[in-house]
Amino acid sequence: MKLGQVMHDKLFVFLEKYLTLTKDEKQVIVSLDIFHSIKKGTVLLEEDQVSTNSFFVLNGCLRTYYIIDGEEKTTAFYTEMEGITPHCVMSKRPSEYYLSAVEDSLIIVSNLEMEEVINSKFPRFEILCRRLSEDRLAKKQIDLDEFKTSSPEQRYLNILEKRPDLIQRVPQHQLASYLGIKPQSLSRLRARILEKK
Amino acid sequence: MKLGQVMHDKLFVFLEKYLTLTKDEKQVIVSLDIFHSIKKGTVLLEEDQVSTNSFFVLNGCLRTYYIIDGEEKTTAFYTEMEGITPHCVMSKRPSEYYLSAVEDSLIIVSNLEMEEVINSKFPRFEILCRRLSEDRLAKKQIDLDEFKTSSPEQRYLNILEKRPDLIQRVPQHQLASYLGIKPQSLSRLRARILEKK
DNA sequence: CTACTTTCTTAACTTTAGTGAACGCTTACA
């Protein structure tokens, strides 16, 4: 489904944080028909699937999760202006995790062939991708560091401060898993925090 | 300190996993004098420092750590053929963590200006950097996922299997911190595992 | 070599997370 100018603009405001684009370059990107609207619950990537698709969230929320011993383990949420290149795209091996929509979402789906097309018509795209990827890497490292250096309670308080929207829009059991604990522990932890105040 | 052909070769074997290089291109890289030998304990990056240096380990072991409430929190170890671009290089803001040598090490130090030089003489370097960065990002995501989805005991068993060298070459209290627990808990955990067998 | 510091381990006790079960509450759907 093609979407309007608003979505295009939203994308370019984001991309131009990394590299200023000409009208022609923007046209190359728009011409690829990469904008999609998906329903809550849509699975974009399954375990064991080999996909070459990368995703970018314009609106809504996606999550990645593993199924380990029959249990869902949510490892990441992606919301507005965040992108994901699943590990399987790089490794060209079957995916170890799932990617699905927590809410109805507006996303961009690109794949390796499209990137080839863009890179050939628009060589500076390589620079854009490098900067984007380096930026994401640095952020991911910070995420990992924060997780390692804090307790579940601190992690919850951290989310409460930095991504309070998540607590509203995401089911508690997914949030618990994301914090590295069980839903029961999250309930308890929240009660504990309320008590302290 | 300049080092011999062996080190150069080691680097190129690594880089050519991502992009085949010509003799001239290799010469551009070698001419930059980026090889360094450092002593155990050398601090390469300090908290609050703004550095533009990236590092690559040819031999030895580096670690990143935070000091939180006066306590060291080790978040990563980098050994042979692993590279680090500290967050502060990307954000151009003061570093939140330290980087230092766990052992005497042979490393490559590069900075943003050098990358400019290489990129201008050798445009395909941009592609190399992108691939390297995307690959590192995917690995970092897997690291984070593994940490989130496992208990300290599972993490220890995982290290025992995948990076057994770390257990030998790294002090226990740094390893404990890396696993997200206190040194006392690591001692106990190891005793528990031995008992089970 | 000795004195000092750092590292590692053990122990007792406290705090927190995991587990299994039960209870309302909402949602889905037959």
Place this chain on the structure above:
DNA sequence: TGTAAGCGTTCACTAAAGTTAAGAAAGTAG
């Protein structure tokens, strides 16, 4: 509309990590 399934919370109990303290072992400096 009634039944079932799923979700969030609470509880009692178990298991594991944090905390504090002490002592043994290893490494370092004078």
